[in-house]
Amino acid sequence: MTLEKFSDIYYRAATRKGSNSALEQRLSYPKPTEDLLKIPDDRWLAMFSQKIFQSGMNWQVVRNKWPGFEEVFWGFDIEKMCLIPPEMWEKKATNPAIIRHLGKVMTIPHNAQMIQHASRDRGSFSQFIADWPSADIIGLWAYLKKQGNRLGGNTGPYSLRLMGKDTFILSGDVEAYLRAHNIIDGGRDTSKSLQAAQDAFNFWHAESGRPFCQISQIIAFSVGDNSN
Known part of the structure; x- marks a missing residue:
């Protein structure tokens, strides 16, 4: 060809x-690598979550609601997200400050655990992302799809693009x-x-x-x- x-x-x-x-x-x-490495883990979780909620919805509606998400989910603090018990997640999913969708809300603890695991191996999730070569970016897409929740299709790639990873x-x-x-x-x-x-x-x-x-x-x- x-x-x-x-x-x-x-x-x-x-x-x-x-x-x-x-x-x-x-x-x-x-983003230059030095700027990519400055991104804290909670911002990755916030971006993944925002793109998941925007999937199939009006993006601006989600953006308008996002301050409520940040408040309800404590700034997407990874440690806190990994410690919340199941019954509290169900309660949070009914909070009118966010878009009430239990299935999408439940991606947050799953993806927090993915980020936490990668961070333990590399020091931070940003380091993990920065180390992944763009010449095999489809491998990173596959990782996000397999290890994360609802990060397949273009959700994972768009999240990476918006955060500054070359894809x-x-x-x-x-x-x-x-x-x-x-x-x-x-x-x-x-x-x-x-x-x-x-x-x-x-x-x-x-x-x-x-x-x-x-x-x-x-x-x-x-x-x-x-x-x-």
Whole structure:
């Protein structure tokens, strides 16, 4: 399989956005490692939880409620989240200050335990995340899906992106591009498709020197209904 040159993808995206500078202004940047390492464990749990609650809901509704979540769940303190008994979780799930959804609330202690375990091995969850190579970011996605709760699909990857970890995203536009160019077929989340996507992004990363997050954004801007 011959992959399209990234310079051609970039040219198409820049043309659709009006200019190189207009495209560049839309691109995000991963956090430098030193900044990523400063993120405390509770912020990872808060981000995972927010993205889980936003799944299938209006994102702004969740954002508007988020101060209530921070208060009800004590700032997502990992130790406290791991010590709360089951009956208290059920009570918290009925608190009107949050979005009352017991299934999603119960992801909080599960994901707190995942973060706690990784932190014990590496010193902090941020260290664990920072050490994971973006050239195998699908391996980190798989870890979050297996060890966490409701962090599969794009929930885990979007959480990582927002926290500053360099990752590509298999958005609808990116998936459509990969399928149109016969890079993936079958299920998007199969091991075969994910590895094919990772291999392609690794190729474009080596070719362009750009972070993975920008590569996926540029691909998305080069196709689909986002030409303005």
